[in-house]
Amino acid sequence: MRGGYLAGRGAYMIRQITKRIWFRASLFSIAAILTALVAAWVAPFIPYELSLRVGGKAVDNILTIMASSMLAVTTFALSASVTAYGSATSTVTPRATQLLIDDRFTQNALSTFVGTFLFSIVGIIALTTGLYGAEGRVVLFFATILIVAxxxxxxxxxxxxxxxxxxxxxxxERVETVARRAMQAWAKAPHLGAQPPVAVPDSAVAIYSAEIGYLAHIDVTGLARLADRQDLTIHIAGLPGALVHAERPLAHVVGAFDDEARKSINAAFSVLQDREFEQDPRFGLIVPTEIASRALSPAVNDPGTAIRVLGSVQRVLCDLVDTDRGEDAGRHERVHAPHLAIADMFDDAFRPIARDGAQIIEVQLRLQKTLAALAGHAPSSFATIAAHHANAAFTRAAAALGKGDDVAVLRAAARLVRREP
Known part of the structure; x- marks a missing residue:
């Protein structure tokens, strides 16, 4: 938990770097180059008799084949990846494309192909310049065989x-995975490990962002350390996912602090141009709903995808009440953070589907059943807001469907959400 969801700004920045494809490609490439060069260092330890059994030209031919083939394979792999990114952008939602770009297997595969290409080039250059003796060629040969495998x-x-x-x-499935991870993390440590919100005193000083964008990450641990060190109380004004600008404060601070502390508080809030999933459970509900809305558009007309999204959203919301609190819950006593409003999450998850699928009875029935299931699963948390959305969805659908059996069936389903006979 502390290594991810509640990690400090430094750990957050490191994770941002390690997710980039260039980082893995660089590591694989460096490893491949070192493997090619280390053969010259290991050469003195190779028996001379073994070097006689491995033909001098064997390594040259294999490396030449690998260099030419890996260039083609790398080009093919990059083309396939770019096609997948473009397909996700046009047929699913642009907000999900970053999950494909961050896919570890894809990054590892591309990095392996690039690293192998560089290994072959370095090996050929070293052989041409005479860096290896007969024994060095043996080491390079076995390293090449391993890399081929x-x-x-x-x-x-x-x-x-x-x-x-x-x-x-x-x-x-990828969106659901990261959305459930974010929701479970919030359930284990509500308010990002801080205290629930309280009334902000009039004496509190507002801290504003110098940038315009979305809150991507809040270093609550760093804020808590600063608050303990300088006897402050910090009231976070918005959760990750909130749009911040010069007129919307990041936090309110109670207590005396200097410009250096102000800079530290400002640095604890990472502002980006796009939202991220890690500390933003609502974004994990907005993205699948965007997928459903696109599937329900007249150009696509794919209600099955919308129905699948409703099942995904249901599992994400259930995690909020099914996950037990962890040891990090409320451990920062001098920092307060807002609530994660259930009403807002239901608006994010269900209102667009109710609007865009108003004329499709199959989607509306599944929507009512999903709301009924959530209301029954956690009555104290979900029942009231689920009933509100069931009524709103039925009103939209009834107006779109007109009179007929579909409306009667949908009315019966809506009654189940309200627990009416």
Whole structure:
């Protein structure tokens, strides 16, 4: 928990870097280059008799083949990845594309292909310049055989991976995974590990952002350390996902503090141009709903995807009440953070589907059943707001469907949400 959801700004920035494809590609490439060069260092430890059994030209031919083939494979892999990103952007939602870009297997495969290409080039250059003796060629030969085996396995897995990568179902599952992780993290440590909100004193000083964008991450641990050190009380004004600007404060601070402390407080709030999933459970409900809305558009007309999204959203919301609180809950006594409003999450999850699928009885029935299931699963938390959305969805659908059996069936389903006979 502390290593991810409640991690400090430094750990957050490191995670942002390690998720980038260039980072993995660089590591694999450096490892490949070192593997090629270390053969010259290991050469003195190779028996001379073994070097006689390995032909001098064997390594040259293999490396030449690998260099030419890996260039083609890398180009193919990049083209397939870009196609998947474009497909997700046009057929699912642009907000889910980053999850495909961050896919670890894709990054590892591309990094392996690039690293192998560089290994081959460095090996050929070293052989041409005479860096290796006969014994060094032996080491390079066995290293090359090992890399060929790795490439064969990676390529086969990559081909299998492409069969689902970037498809609608695959993207929905990826969004659900990160959304459930964020919701479970919030349930384990509500208010980001801080205290619930209280009334902000009039003497509190507002801290504003110098940037315009979305709150992506809040270093609550860093704020708590600063508050303990300088005897402050910090009231966070908005949760990750909130749009901040020069007129909307990041936090209110009670107590005396200097400019250095002000800079530290400001630095604890990471502001980006796009929302992120990690500390933003609501974003994990907005993205699948966008997928459903696109599927319900007249151009796509895919109610099955919307129905699948409703099941995904239901599982995410259930995690909020099913996950037990962890040891990090409320551990920062001098920092207060807002509530995660259930009404807002239901608005994010169900209102767009109720609007865009108003004329499709199958979607409306599944929507009512999902709301009824949530109301029954956690009556104290969900029943009232679920009944409100059931009424609103029925009103929209009745107006769109007109008179007929569909409206009667839908009315009966809406009554189940309100627990009416």
């Amino acid at each position: 790795i490439i064969a396995i990676t390529l086969l897995r990559w081909i299998q991976h492409l069969s689902s990568f970037g498809r609608v179902r695959d993207t929905i």
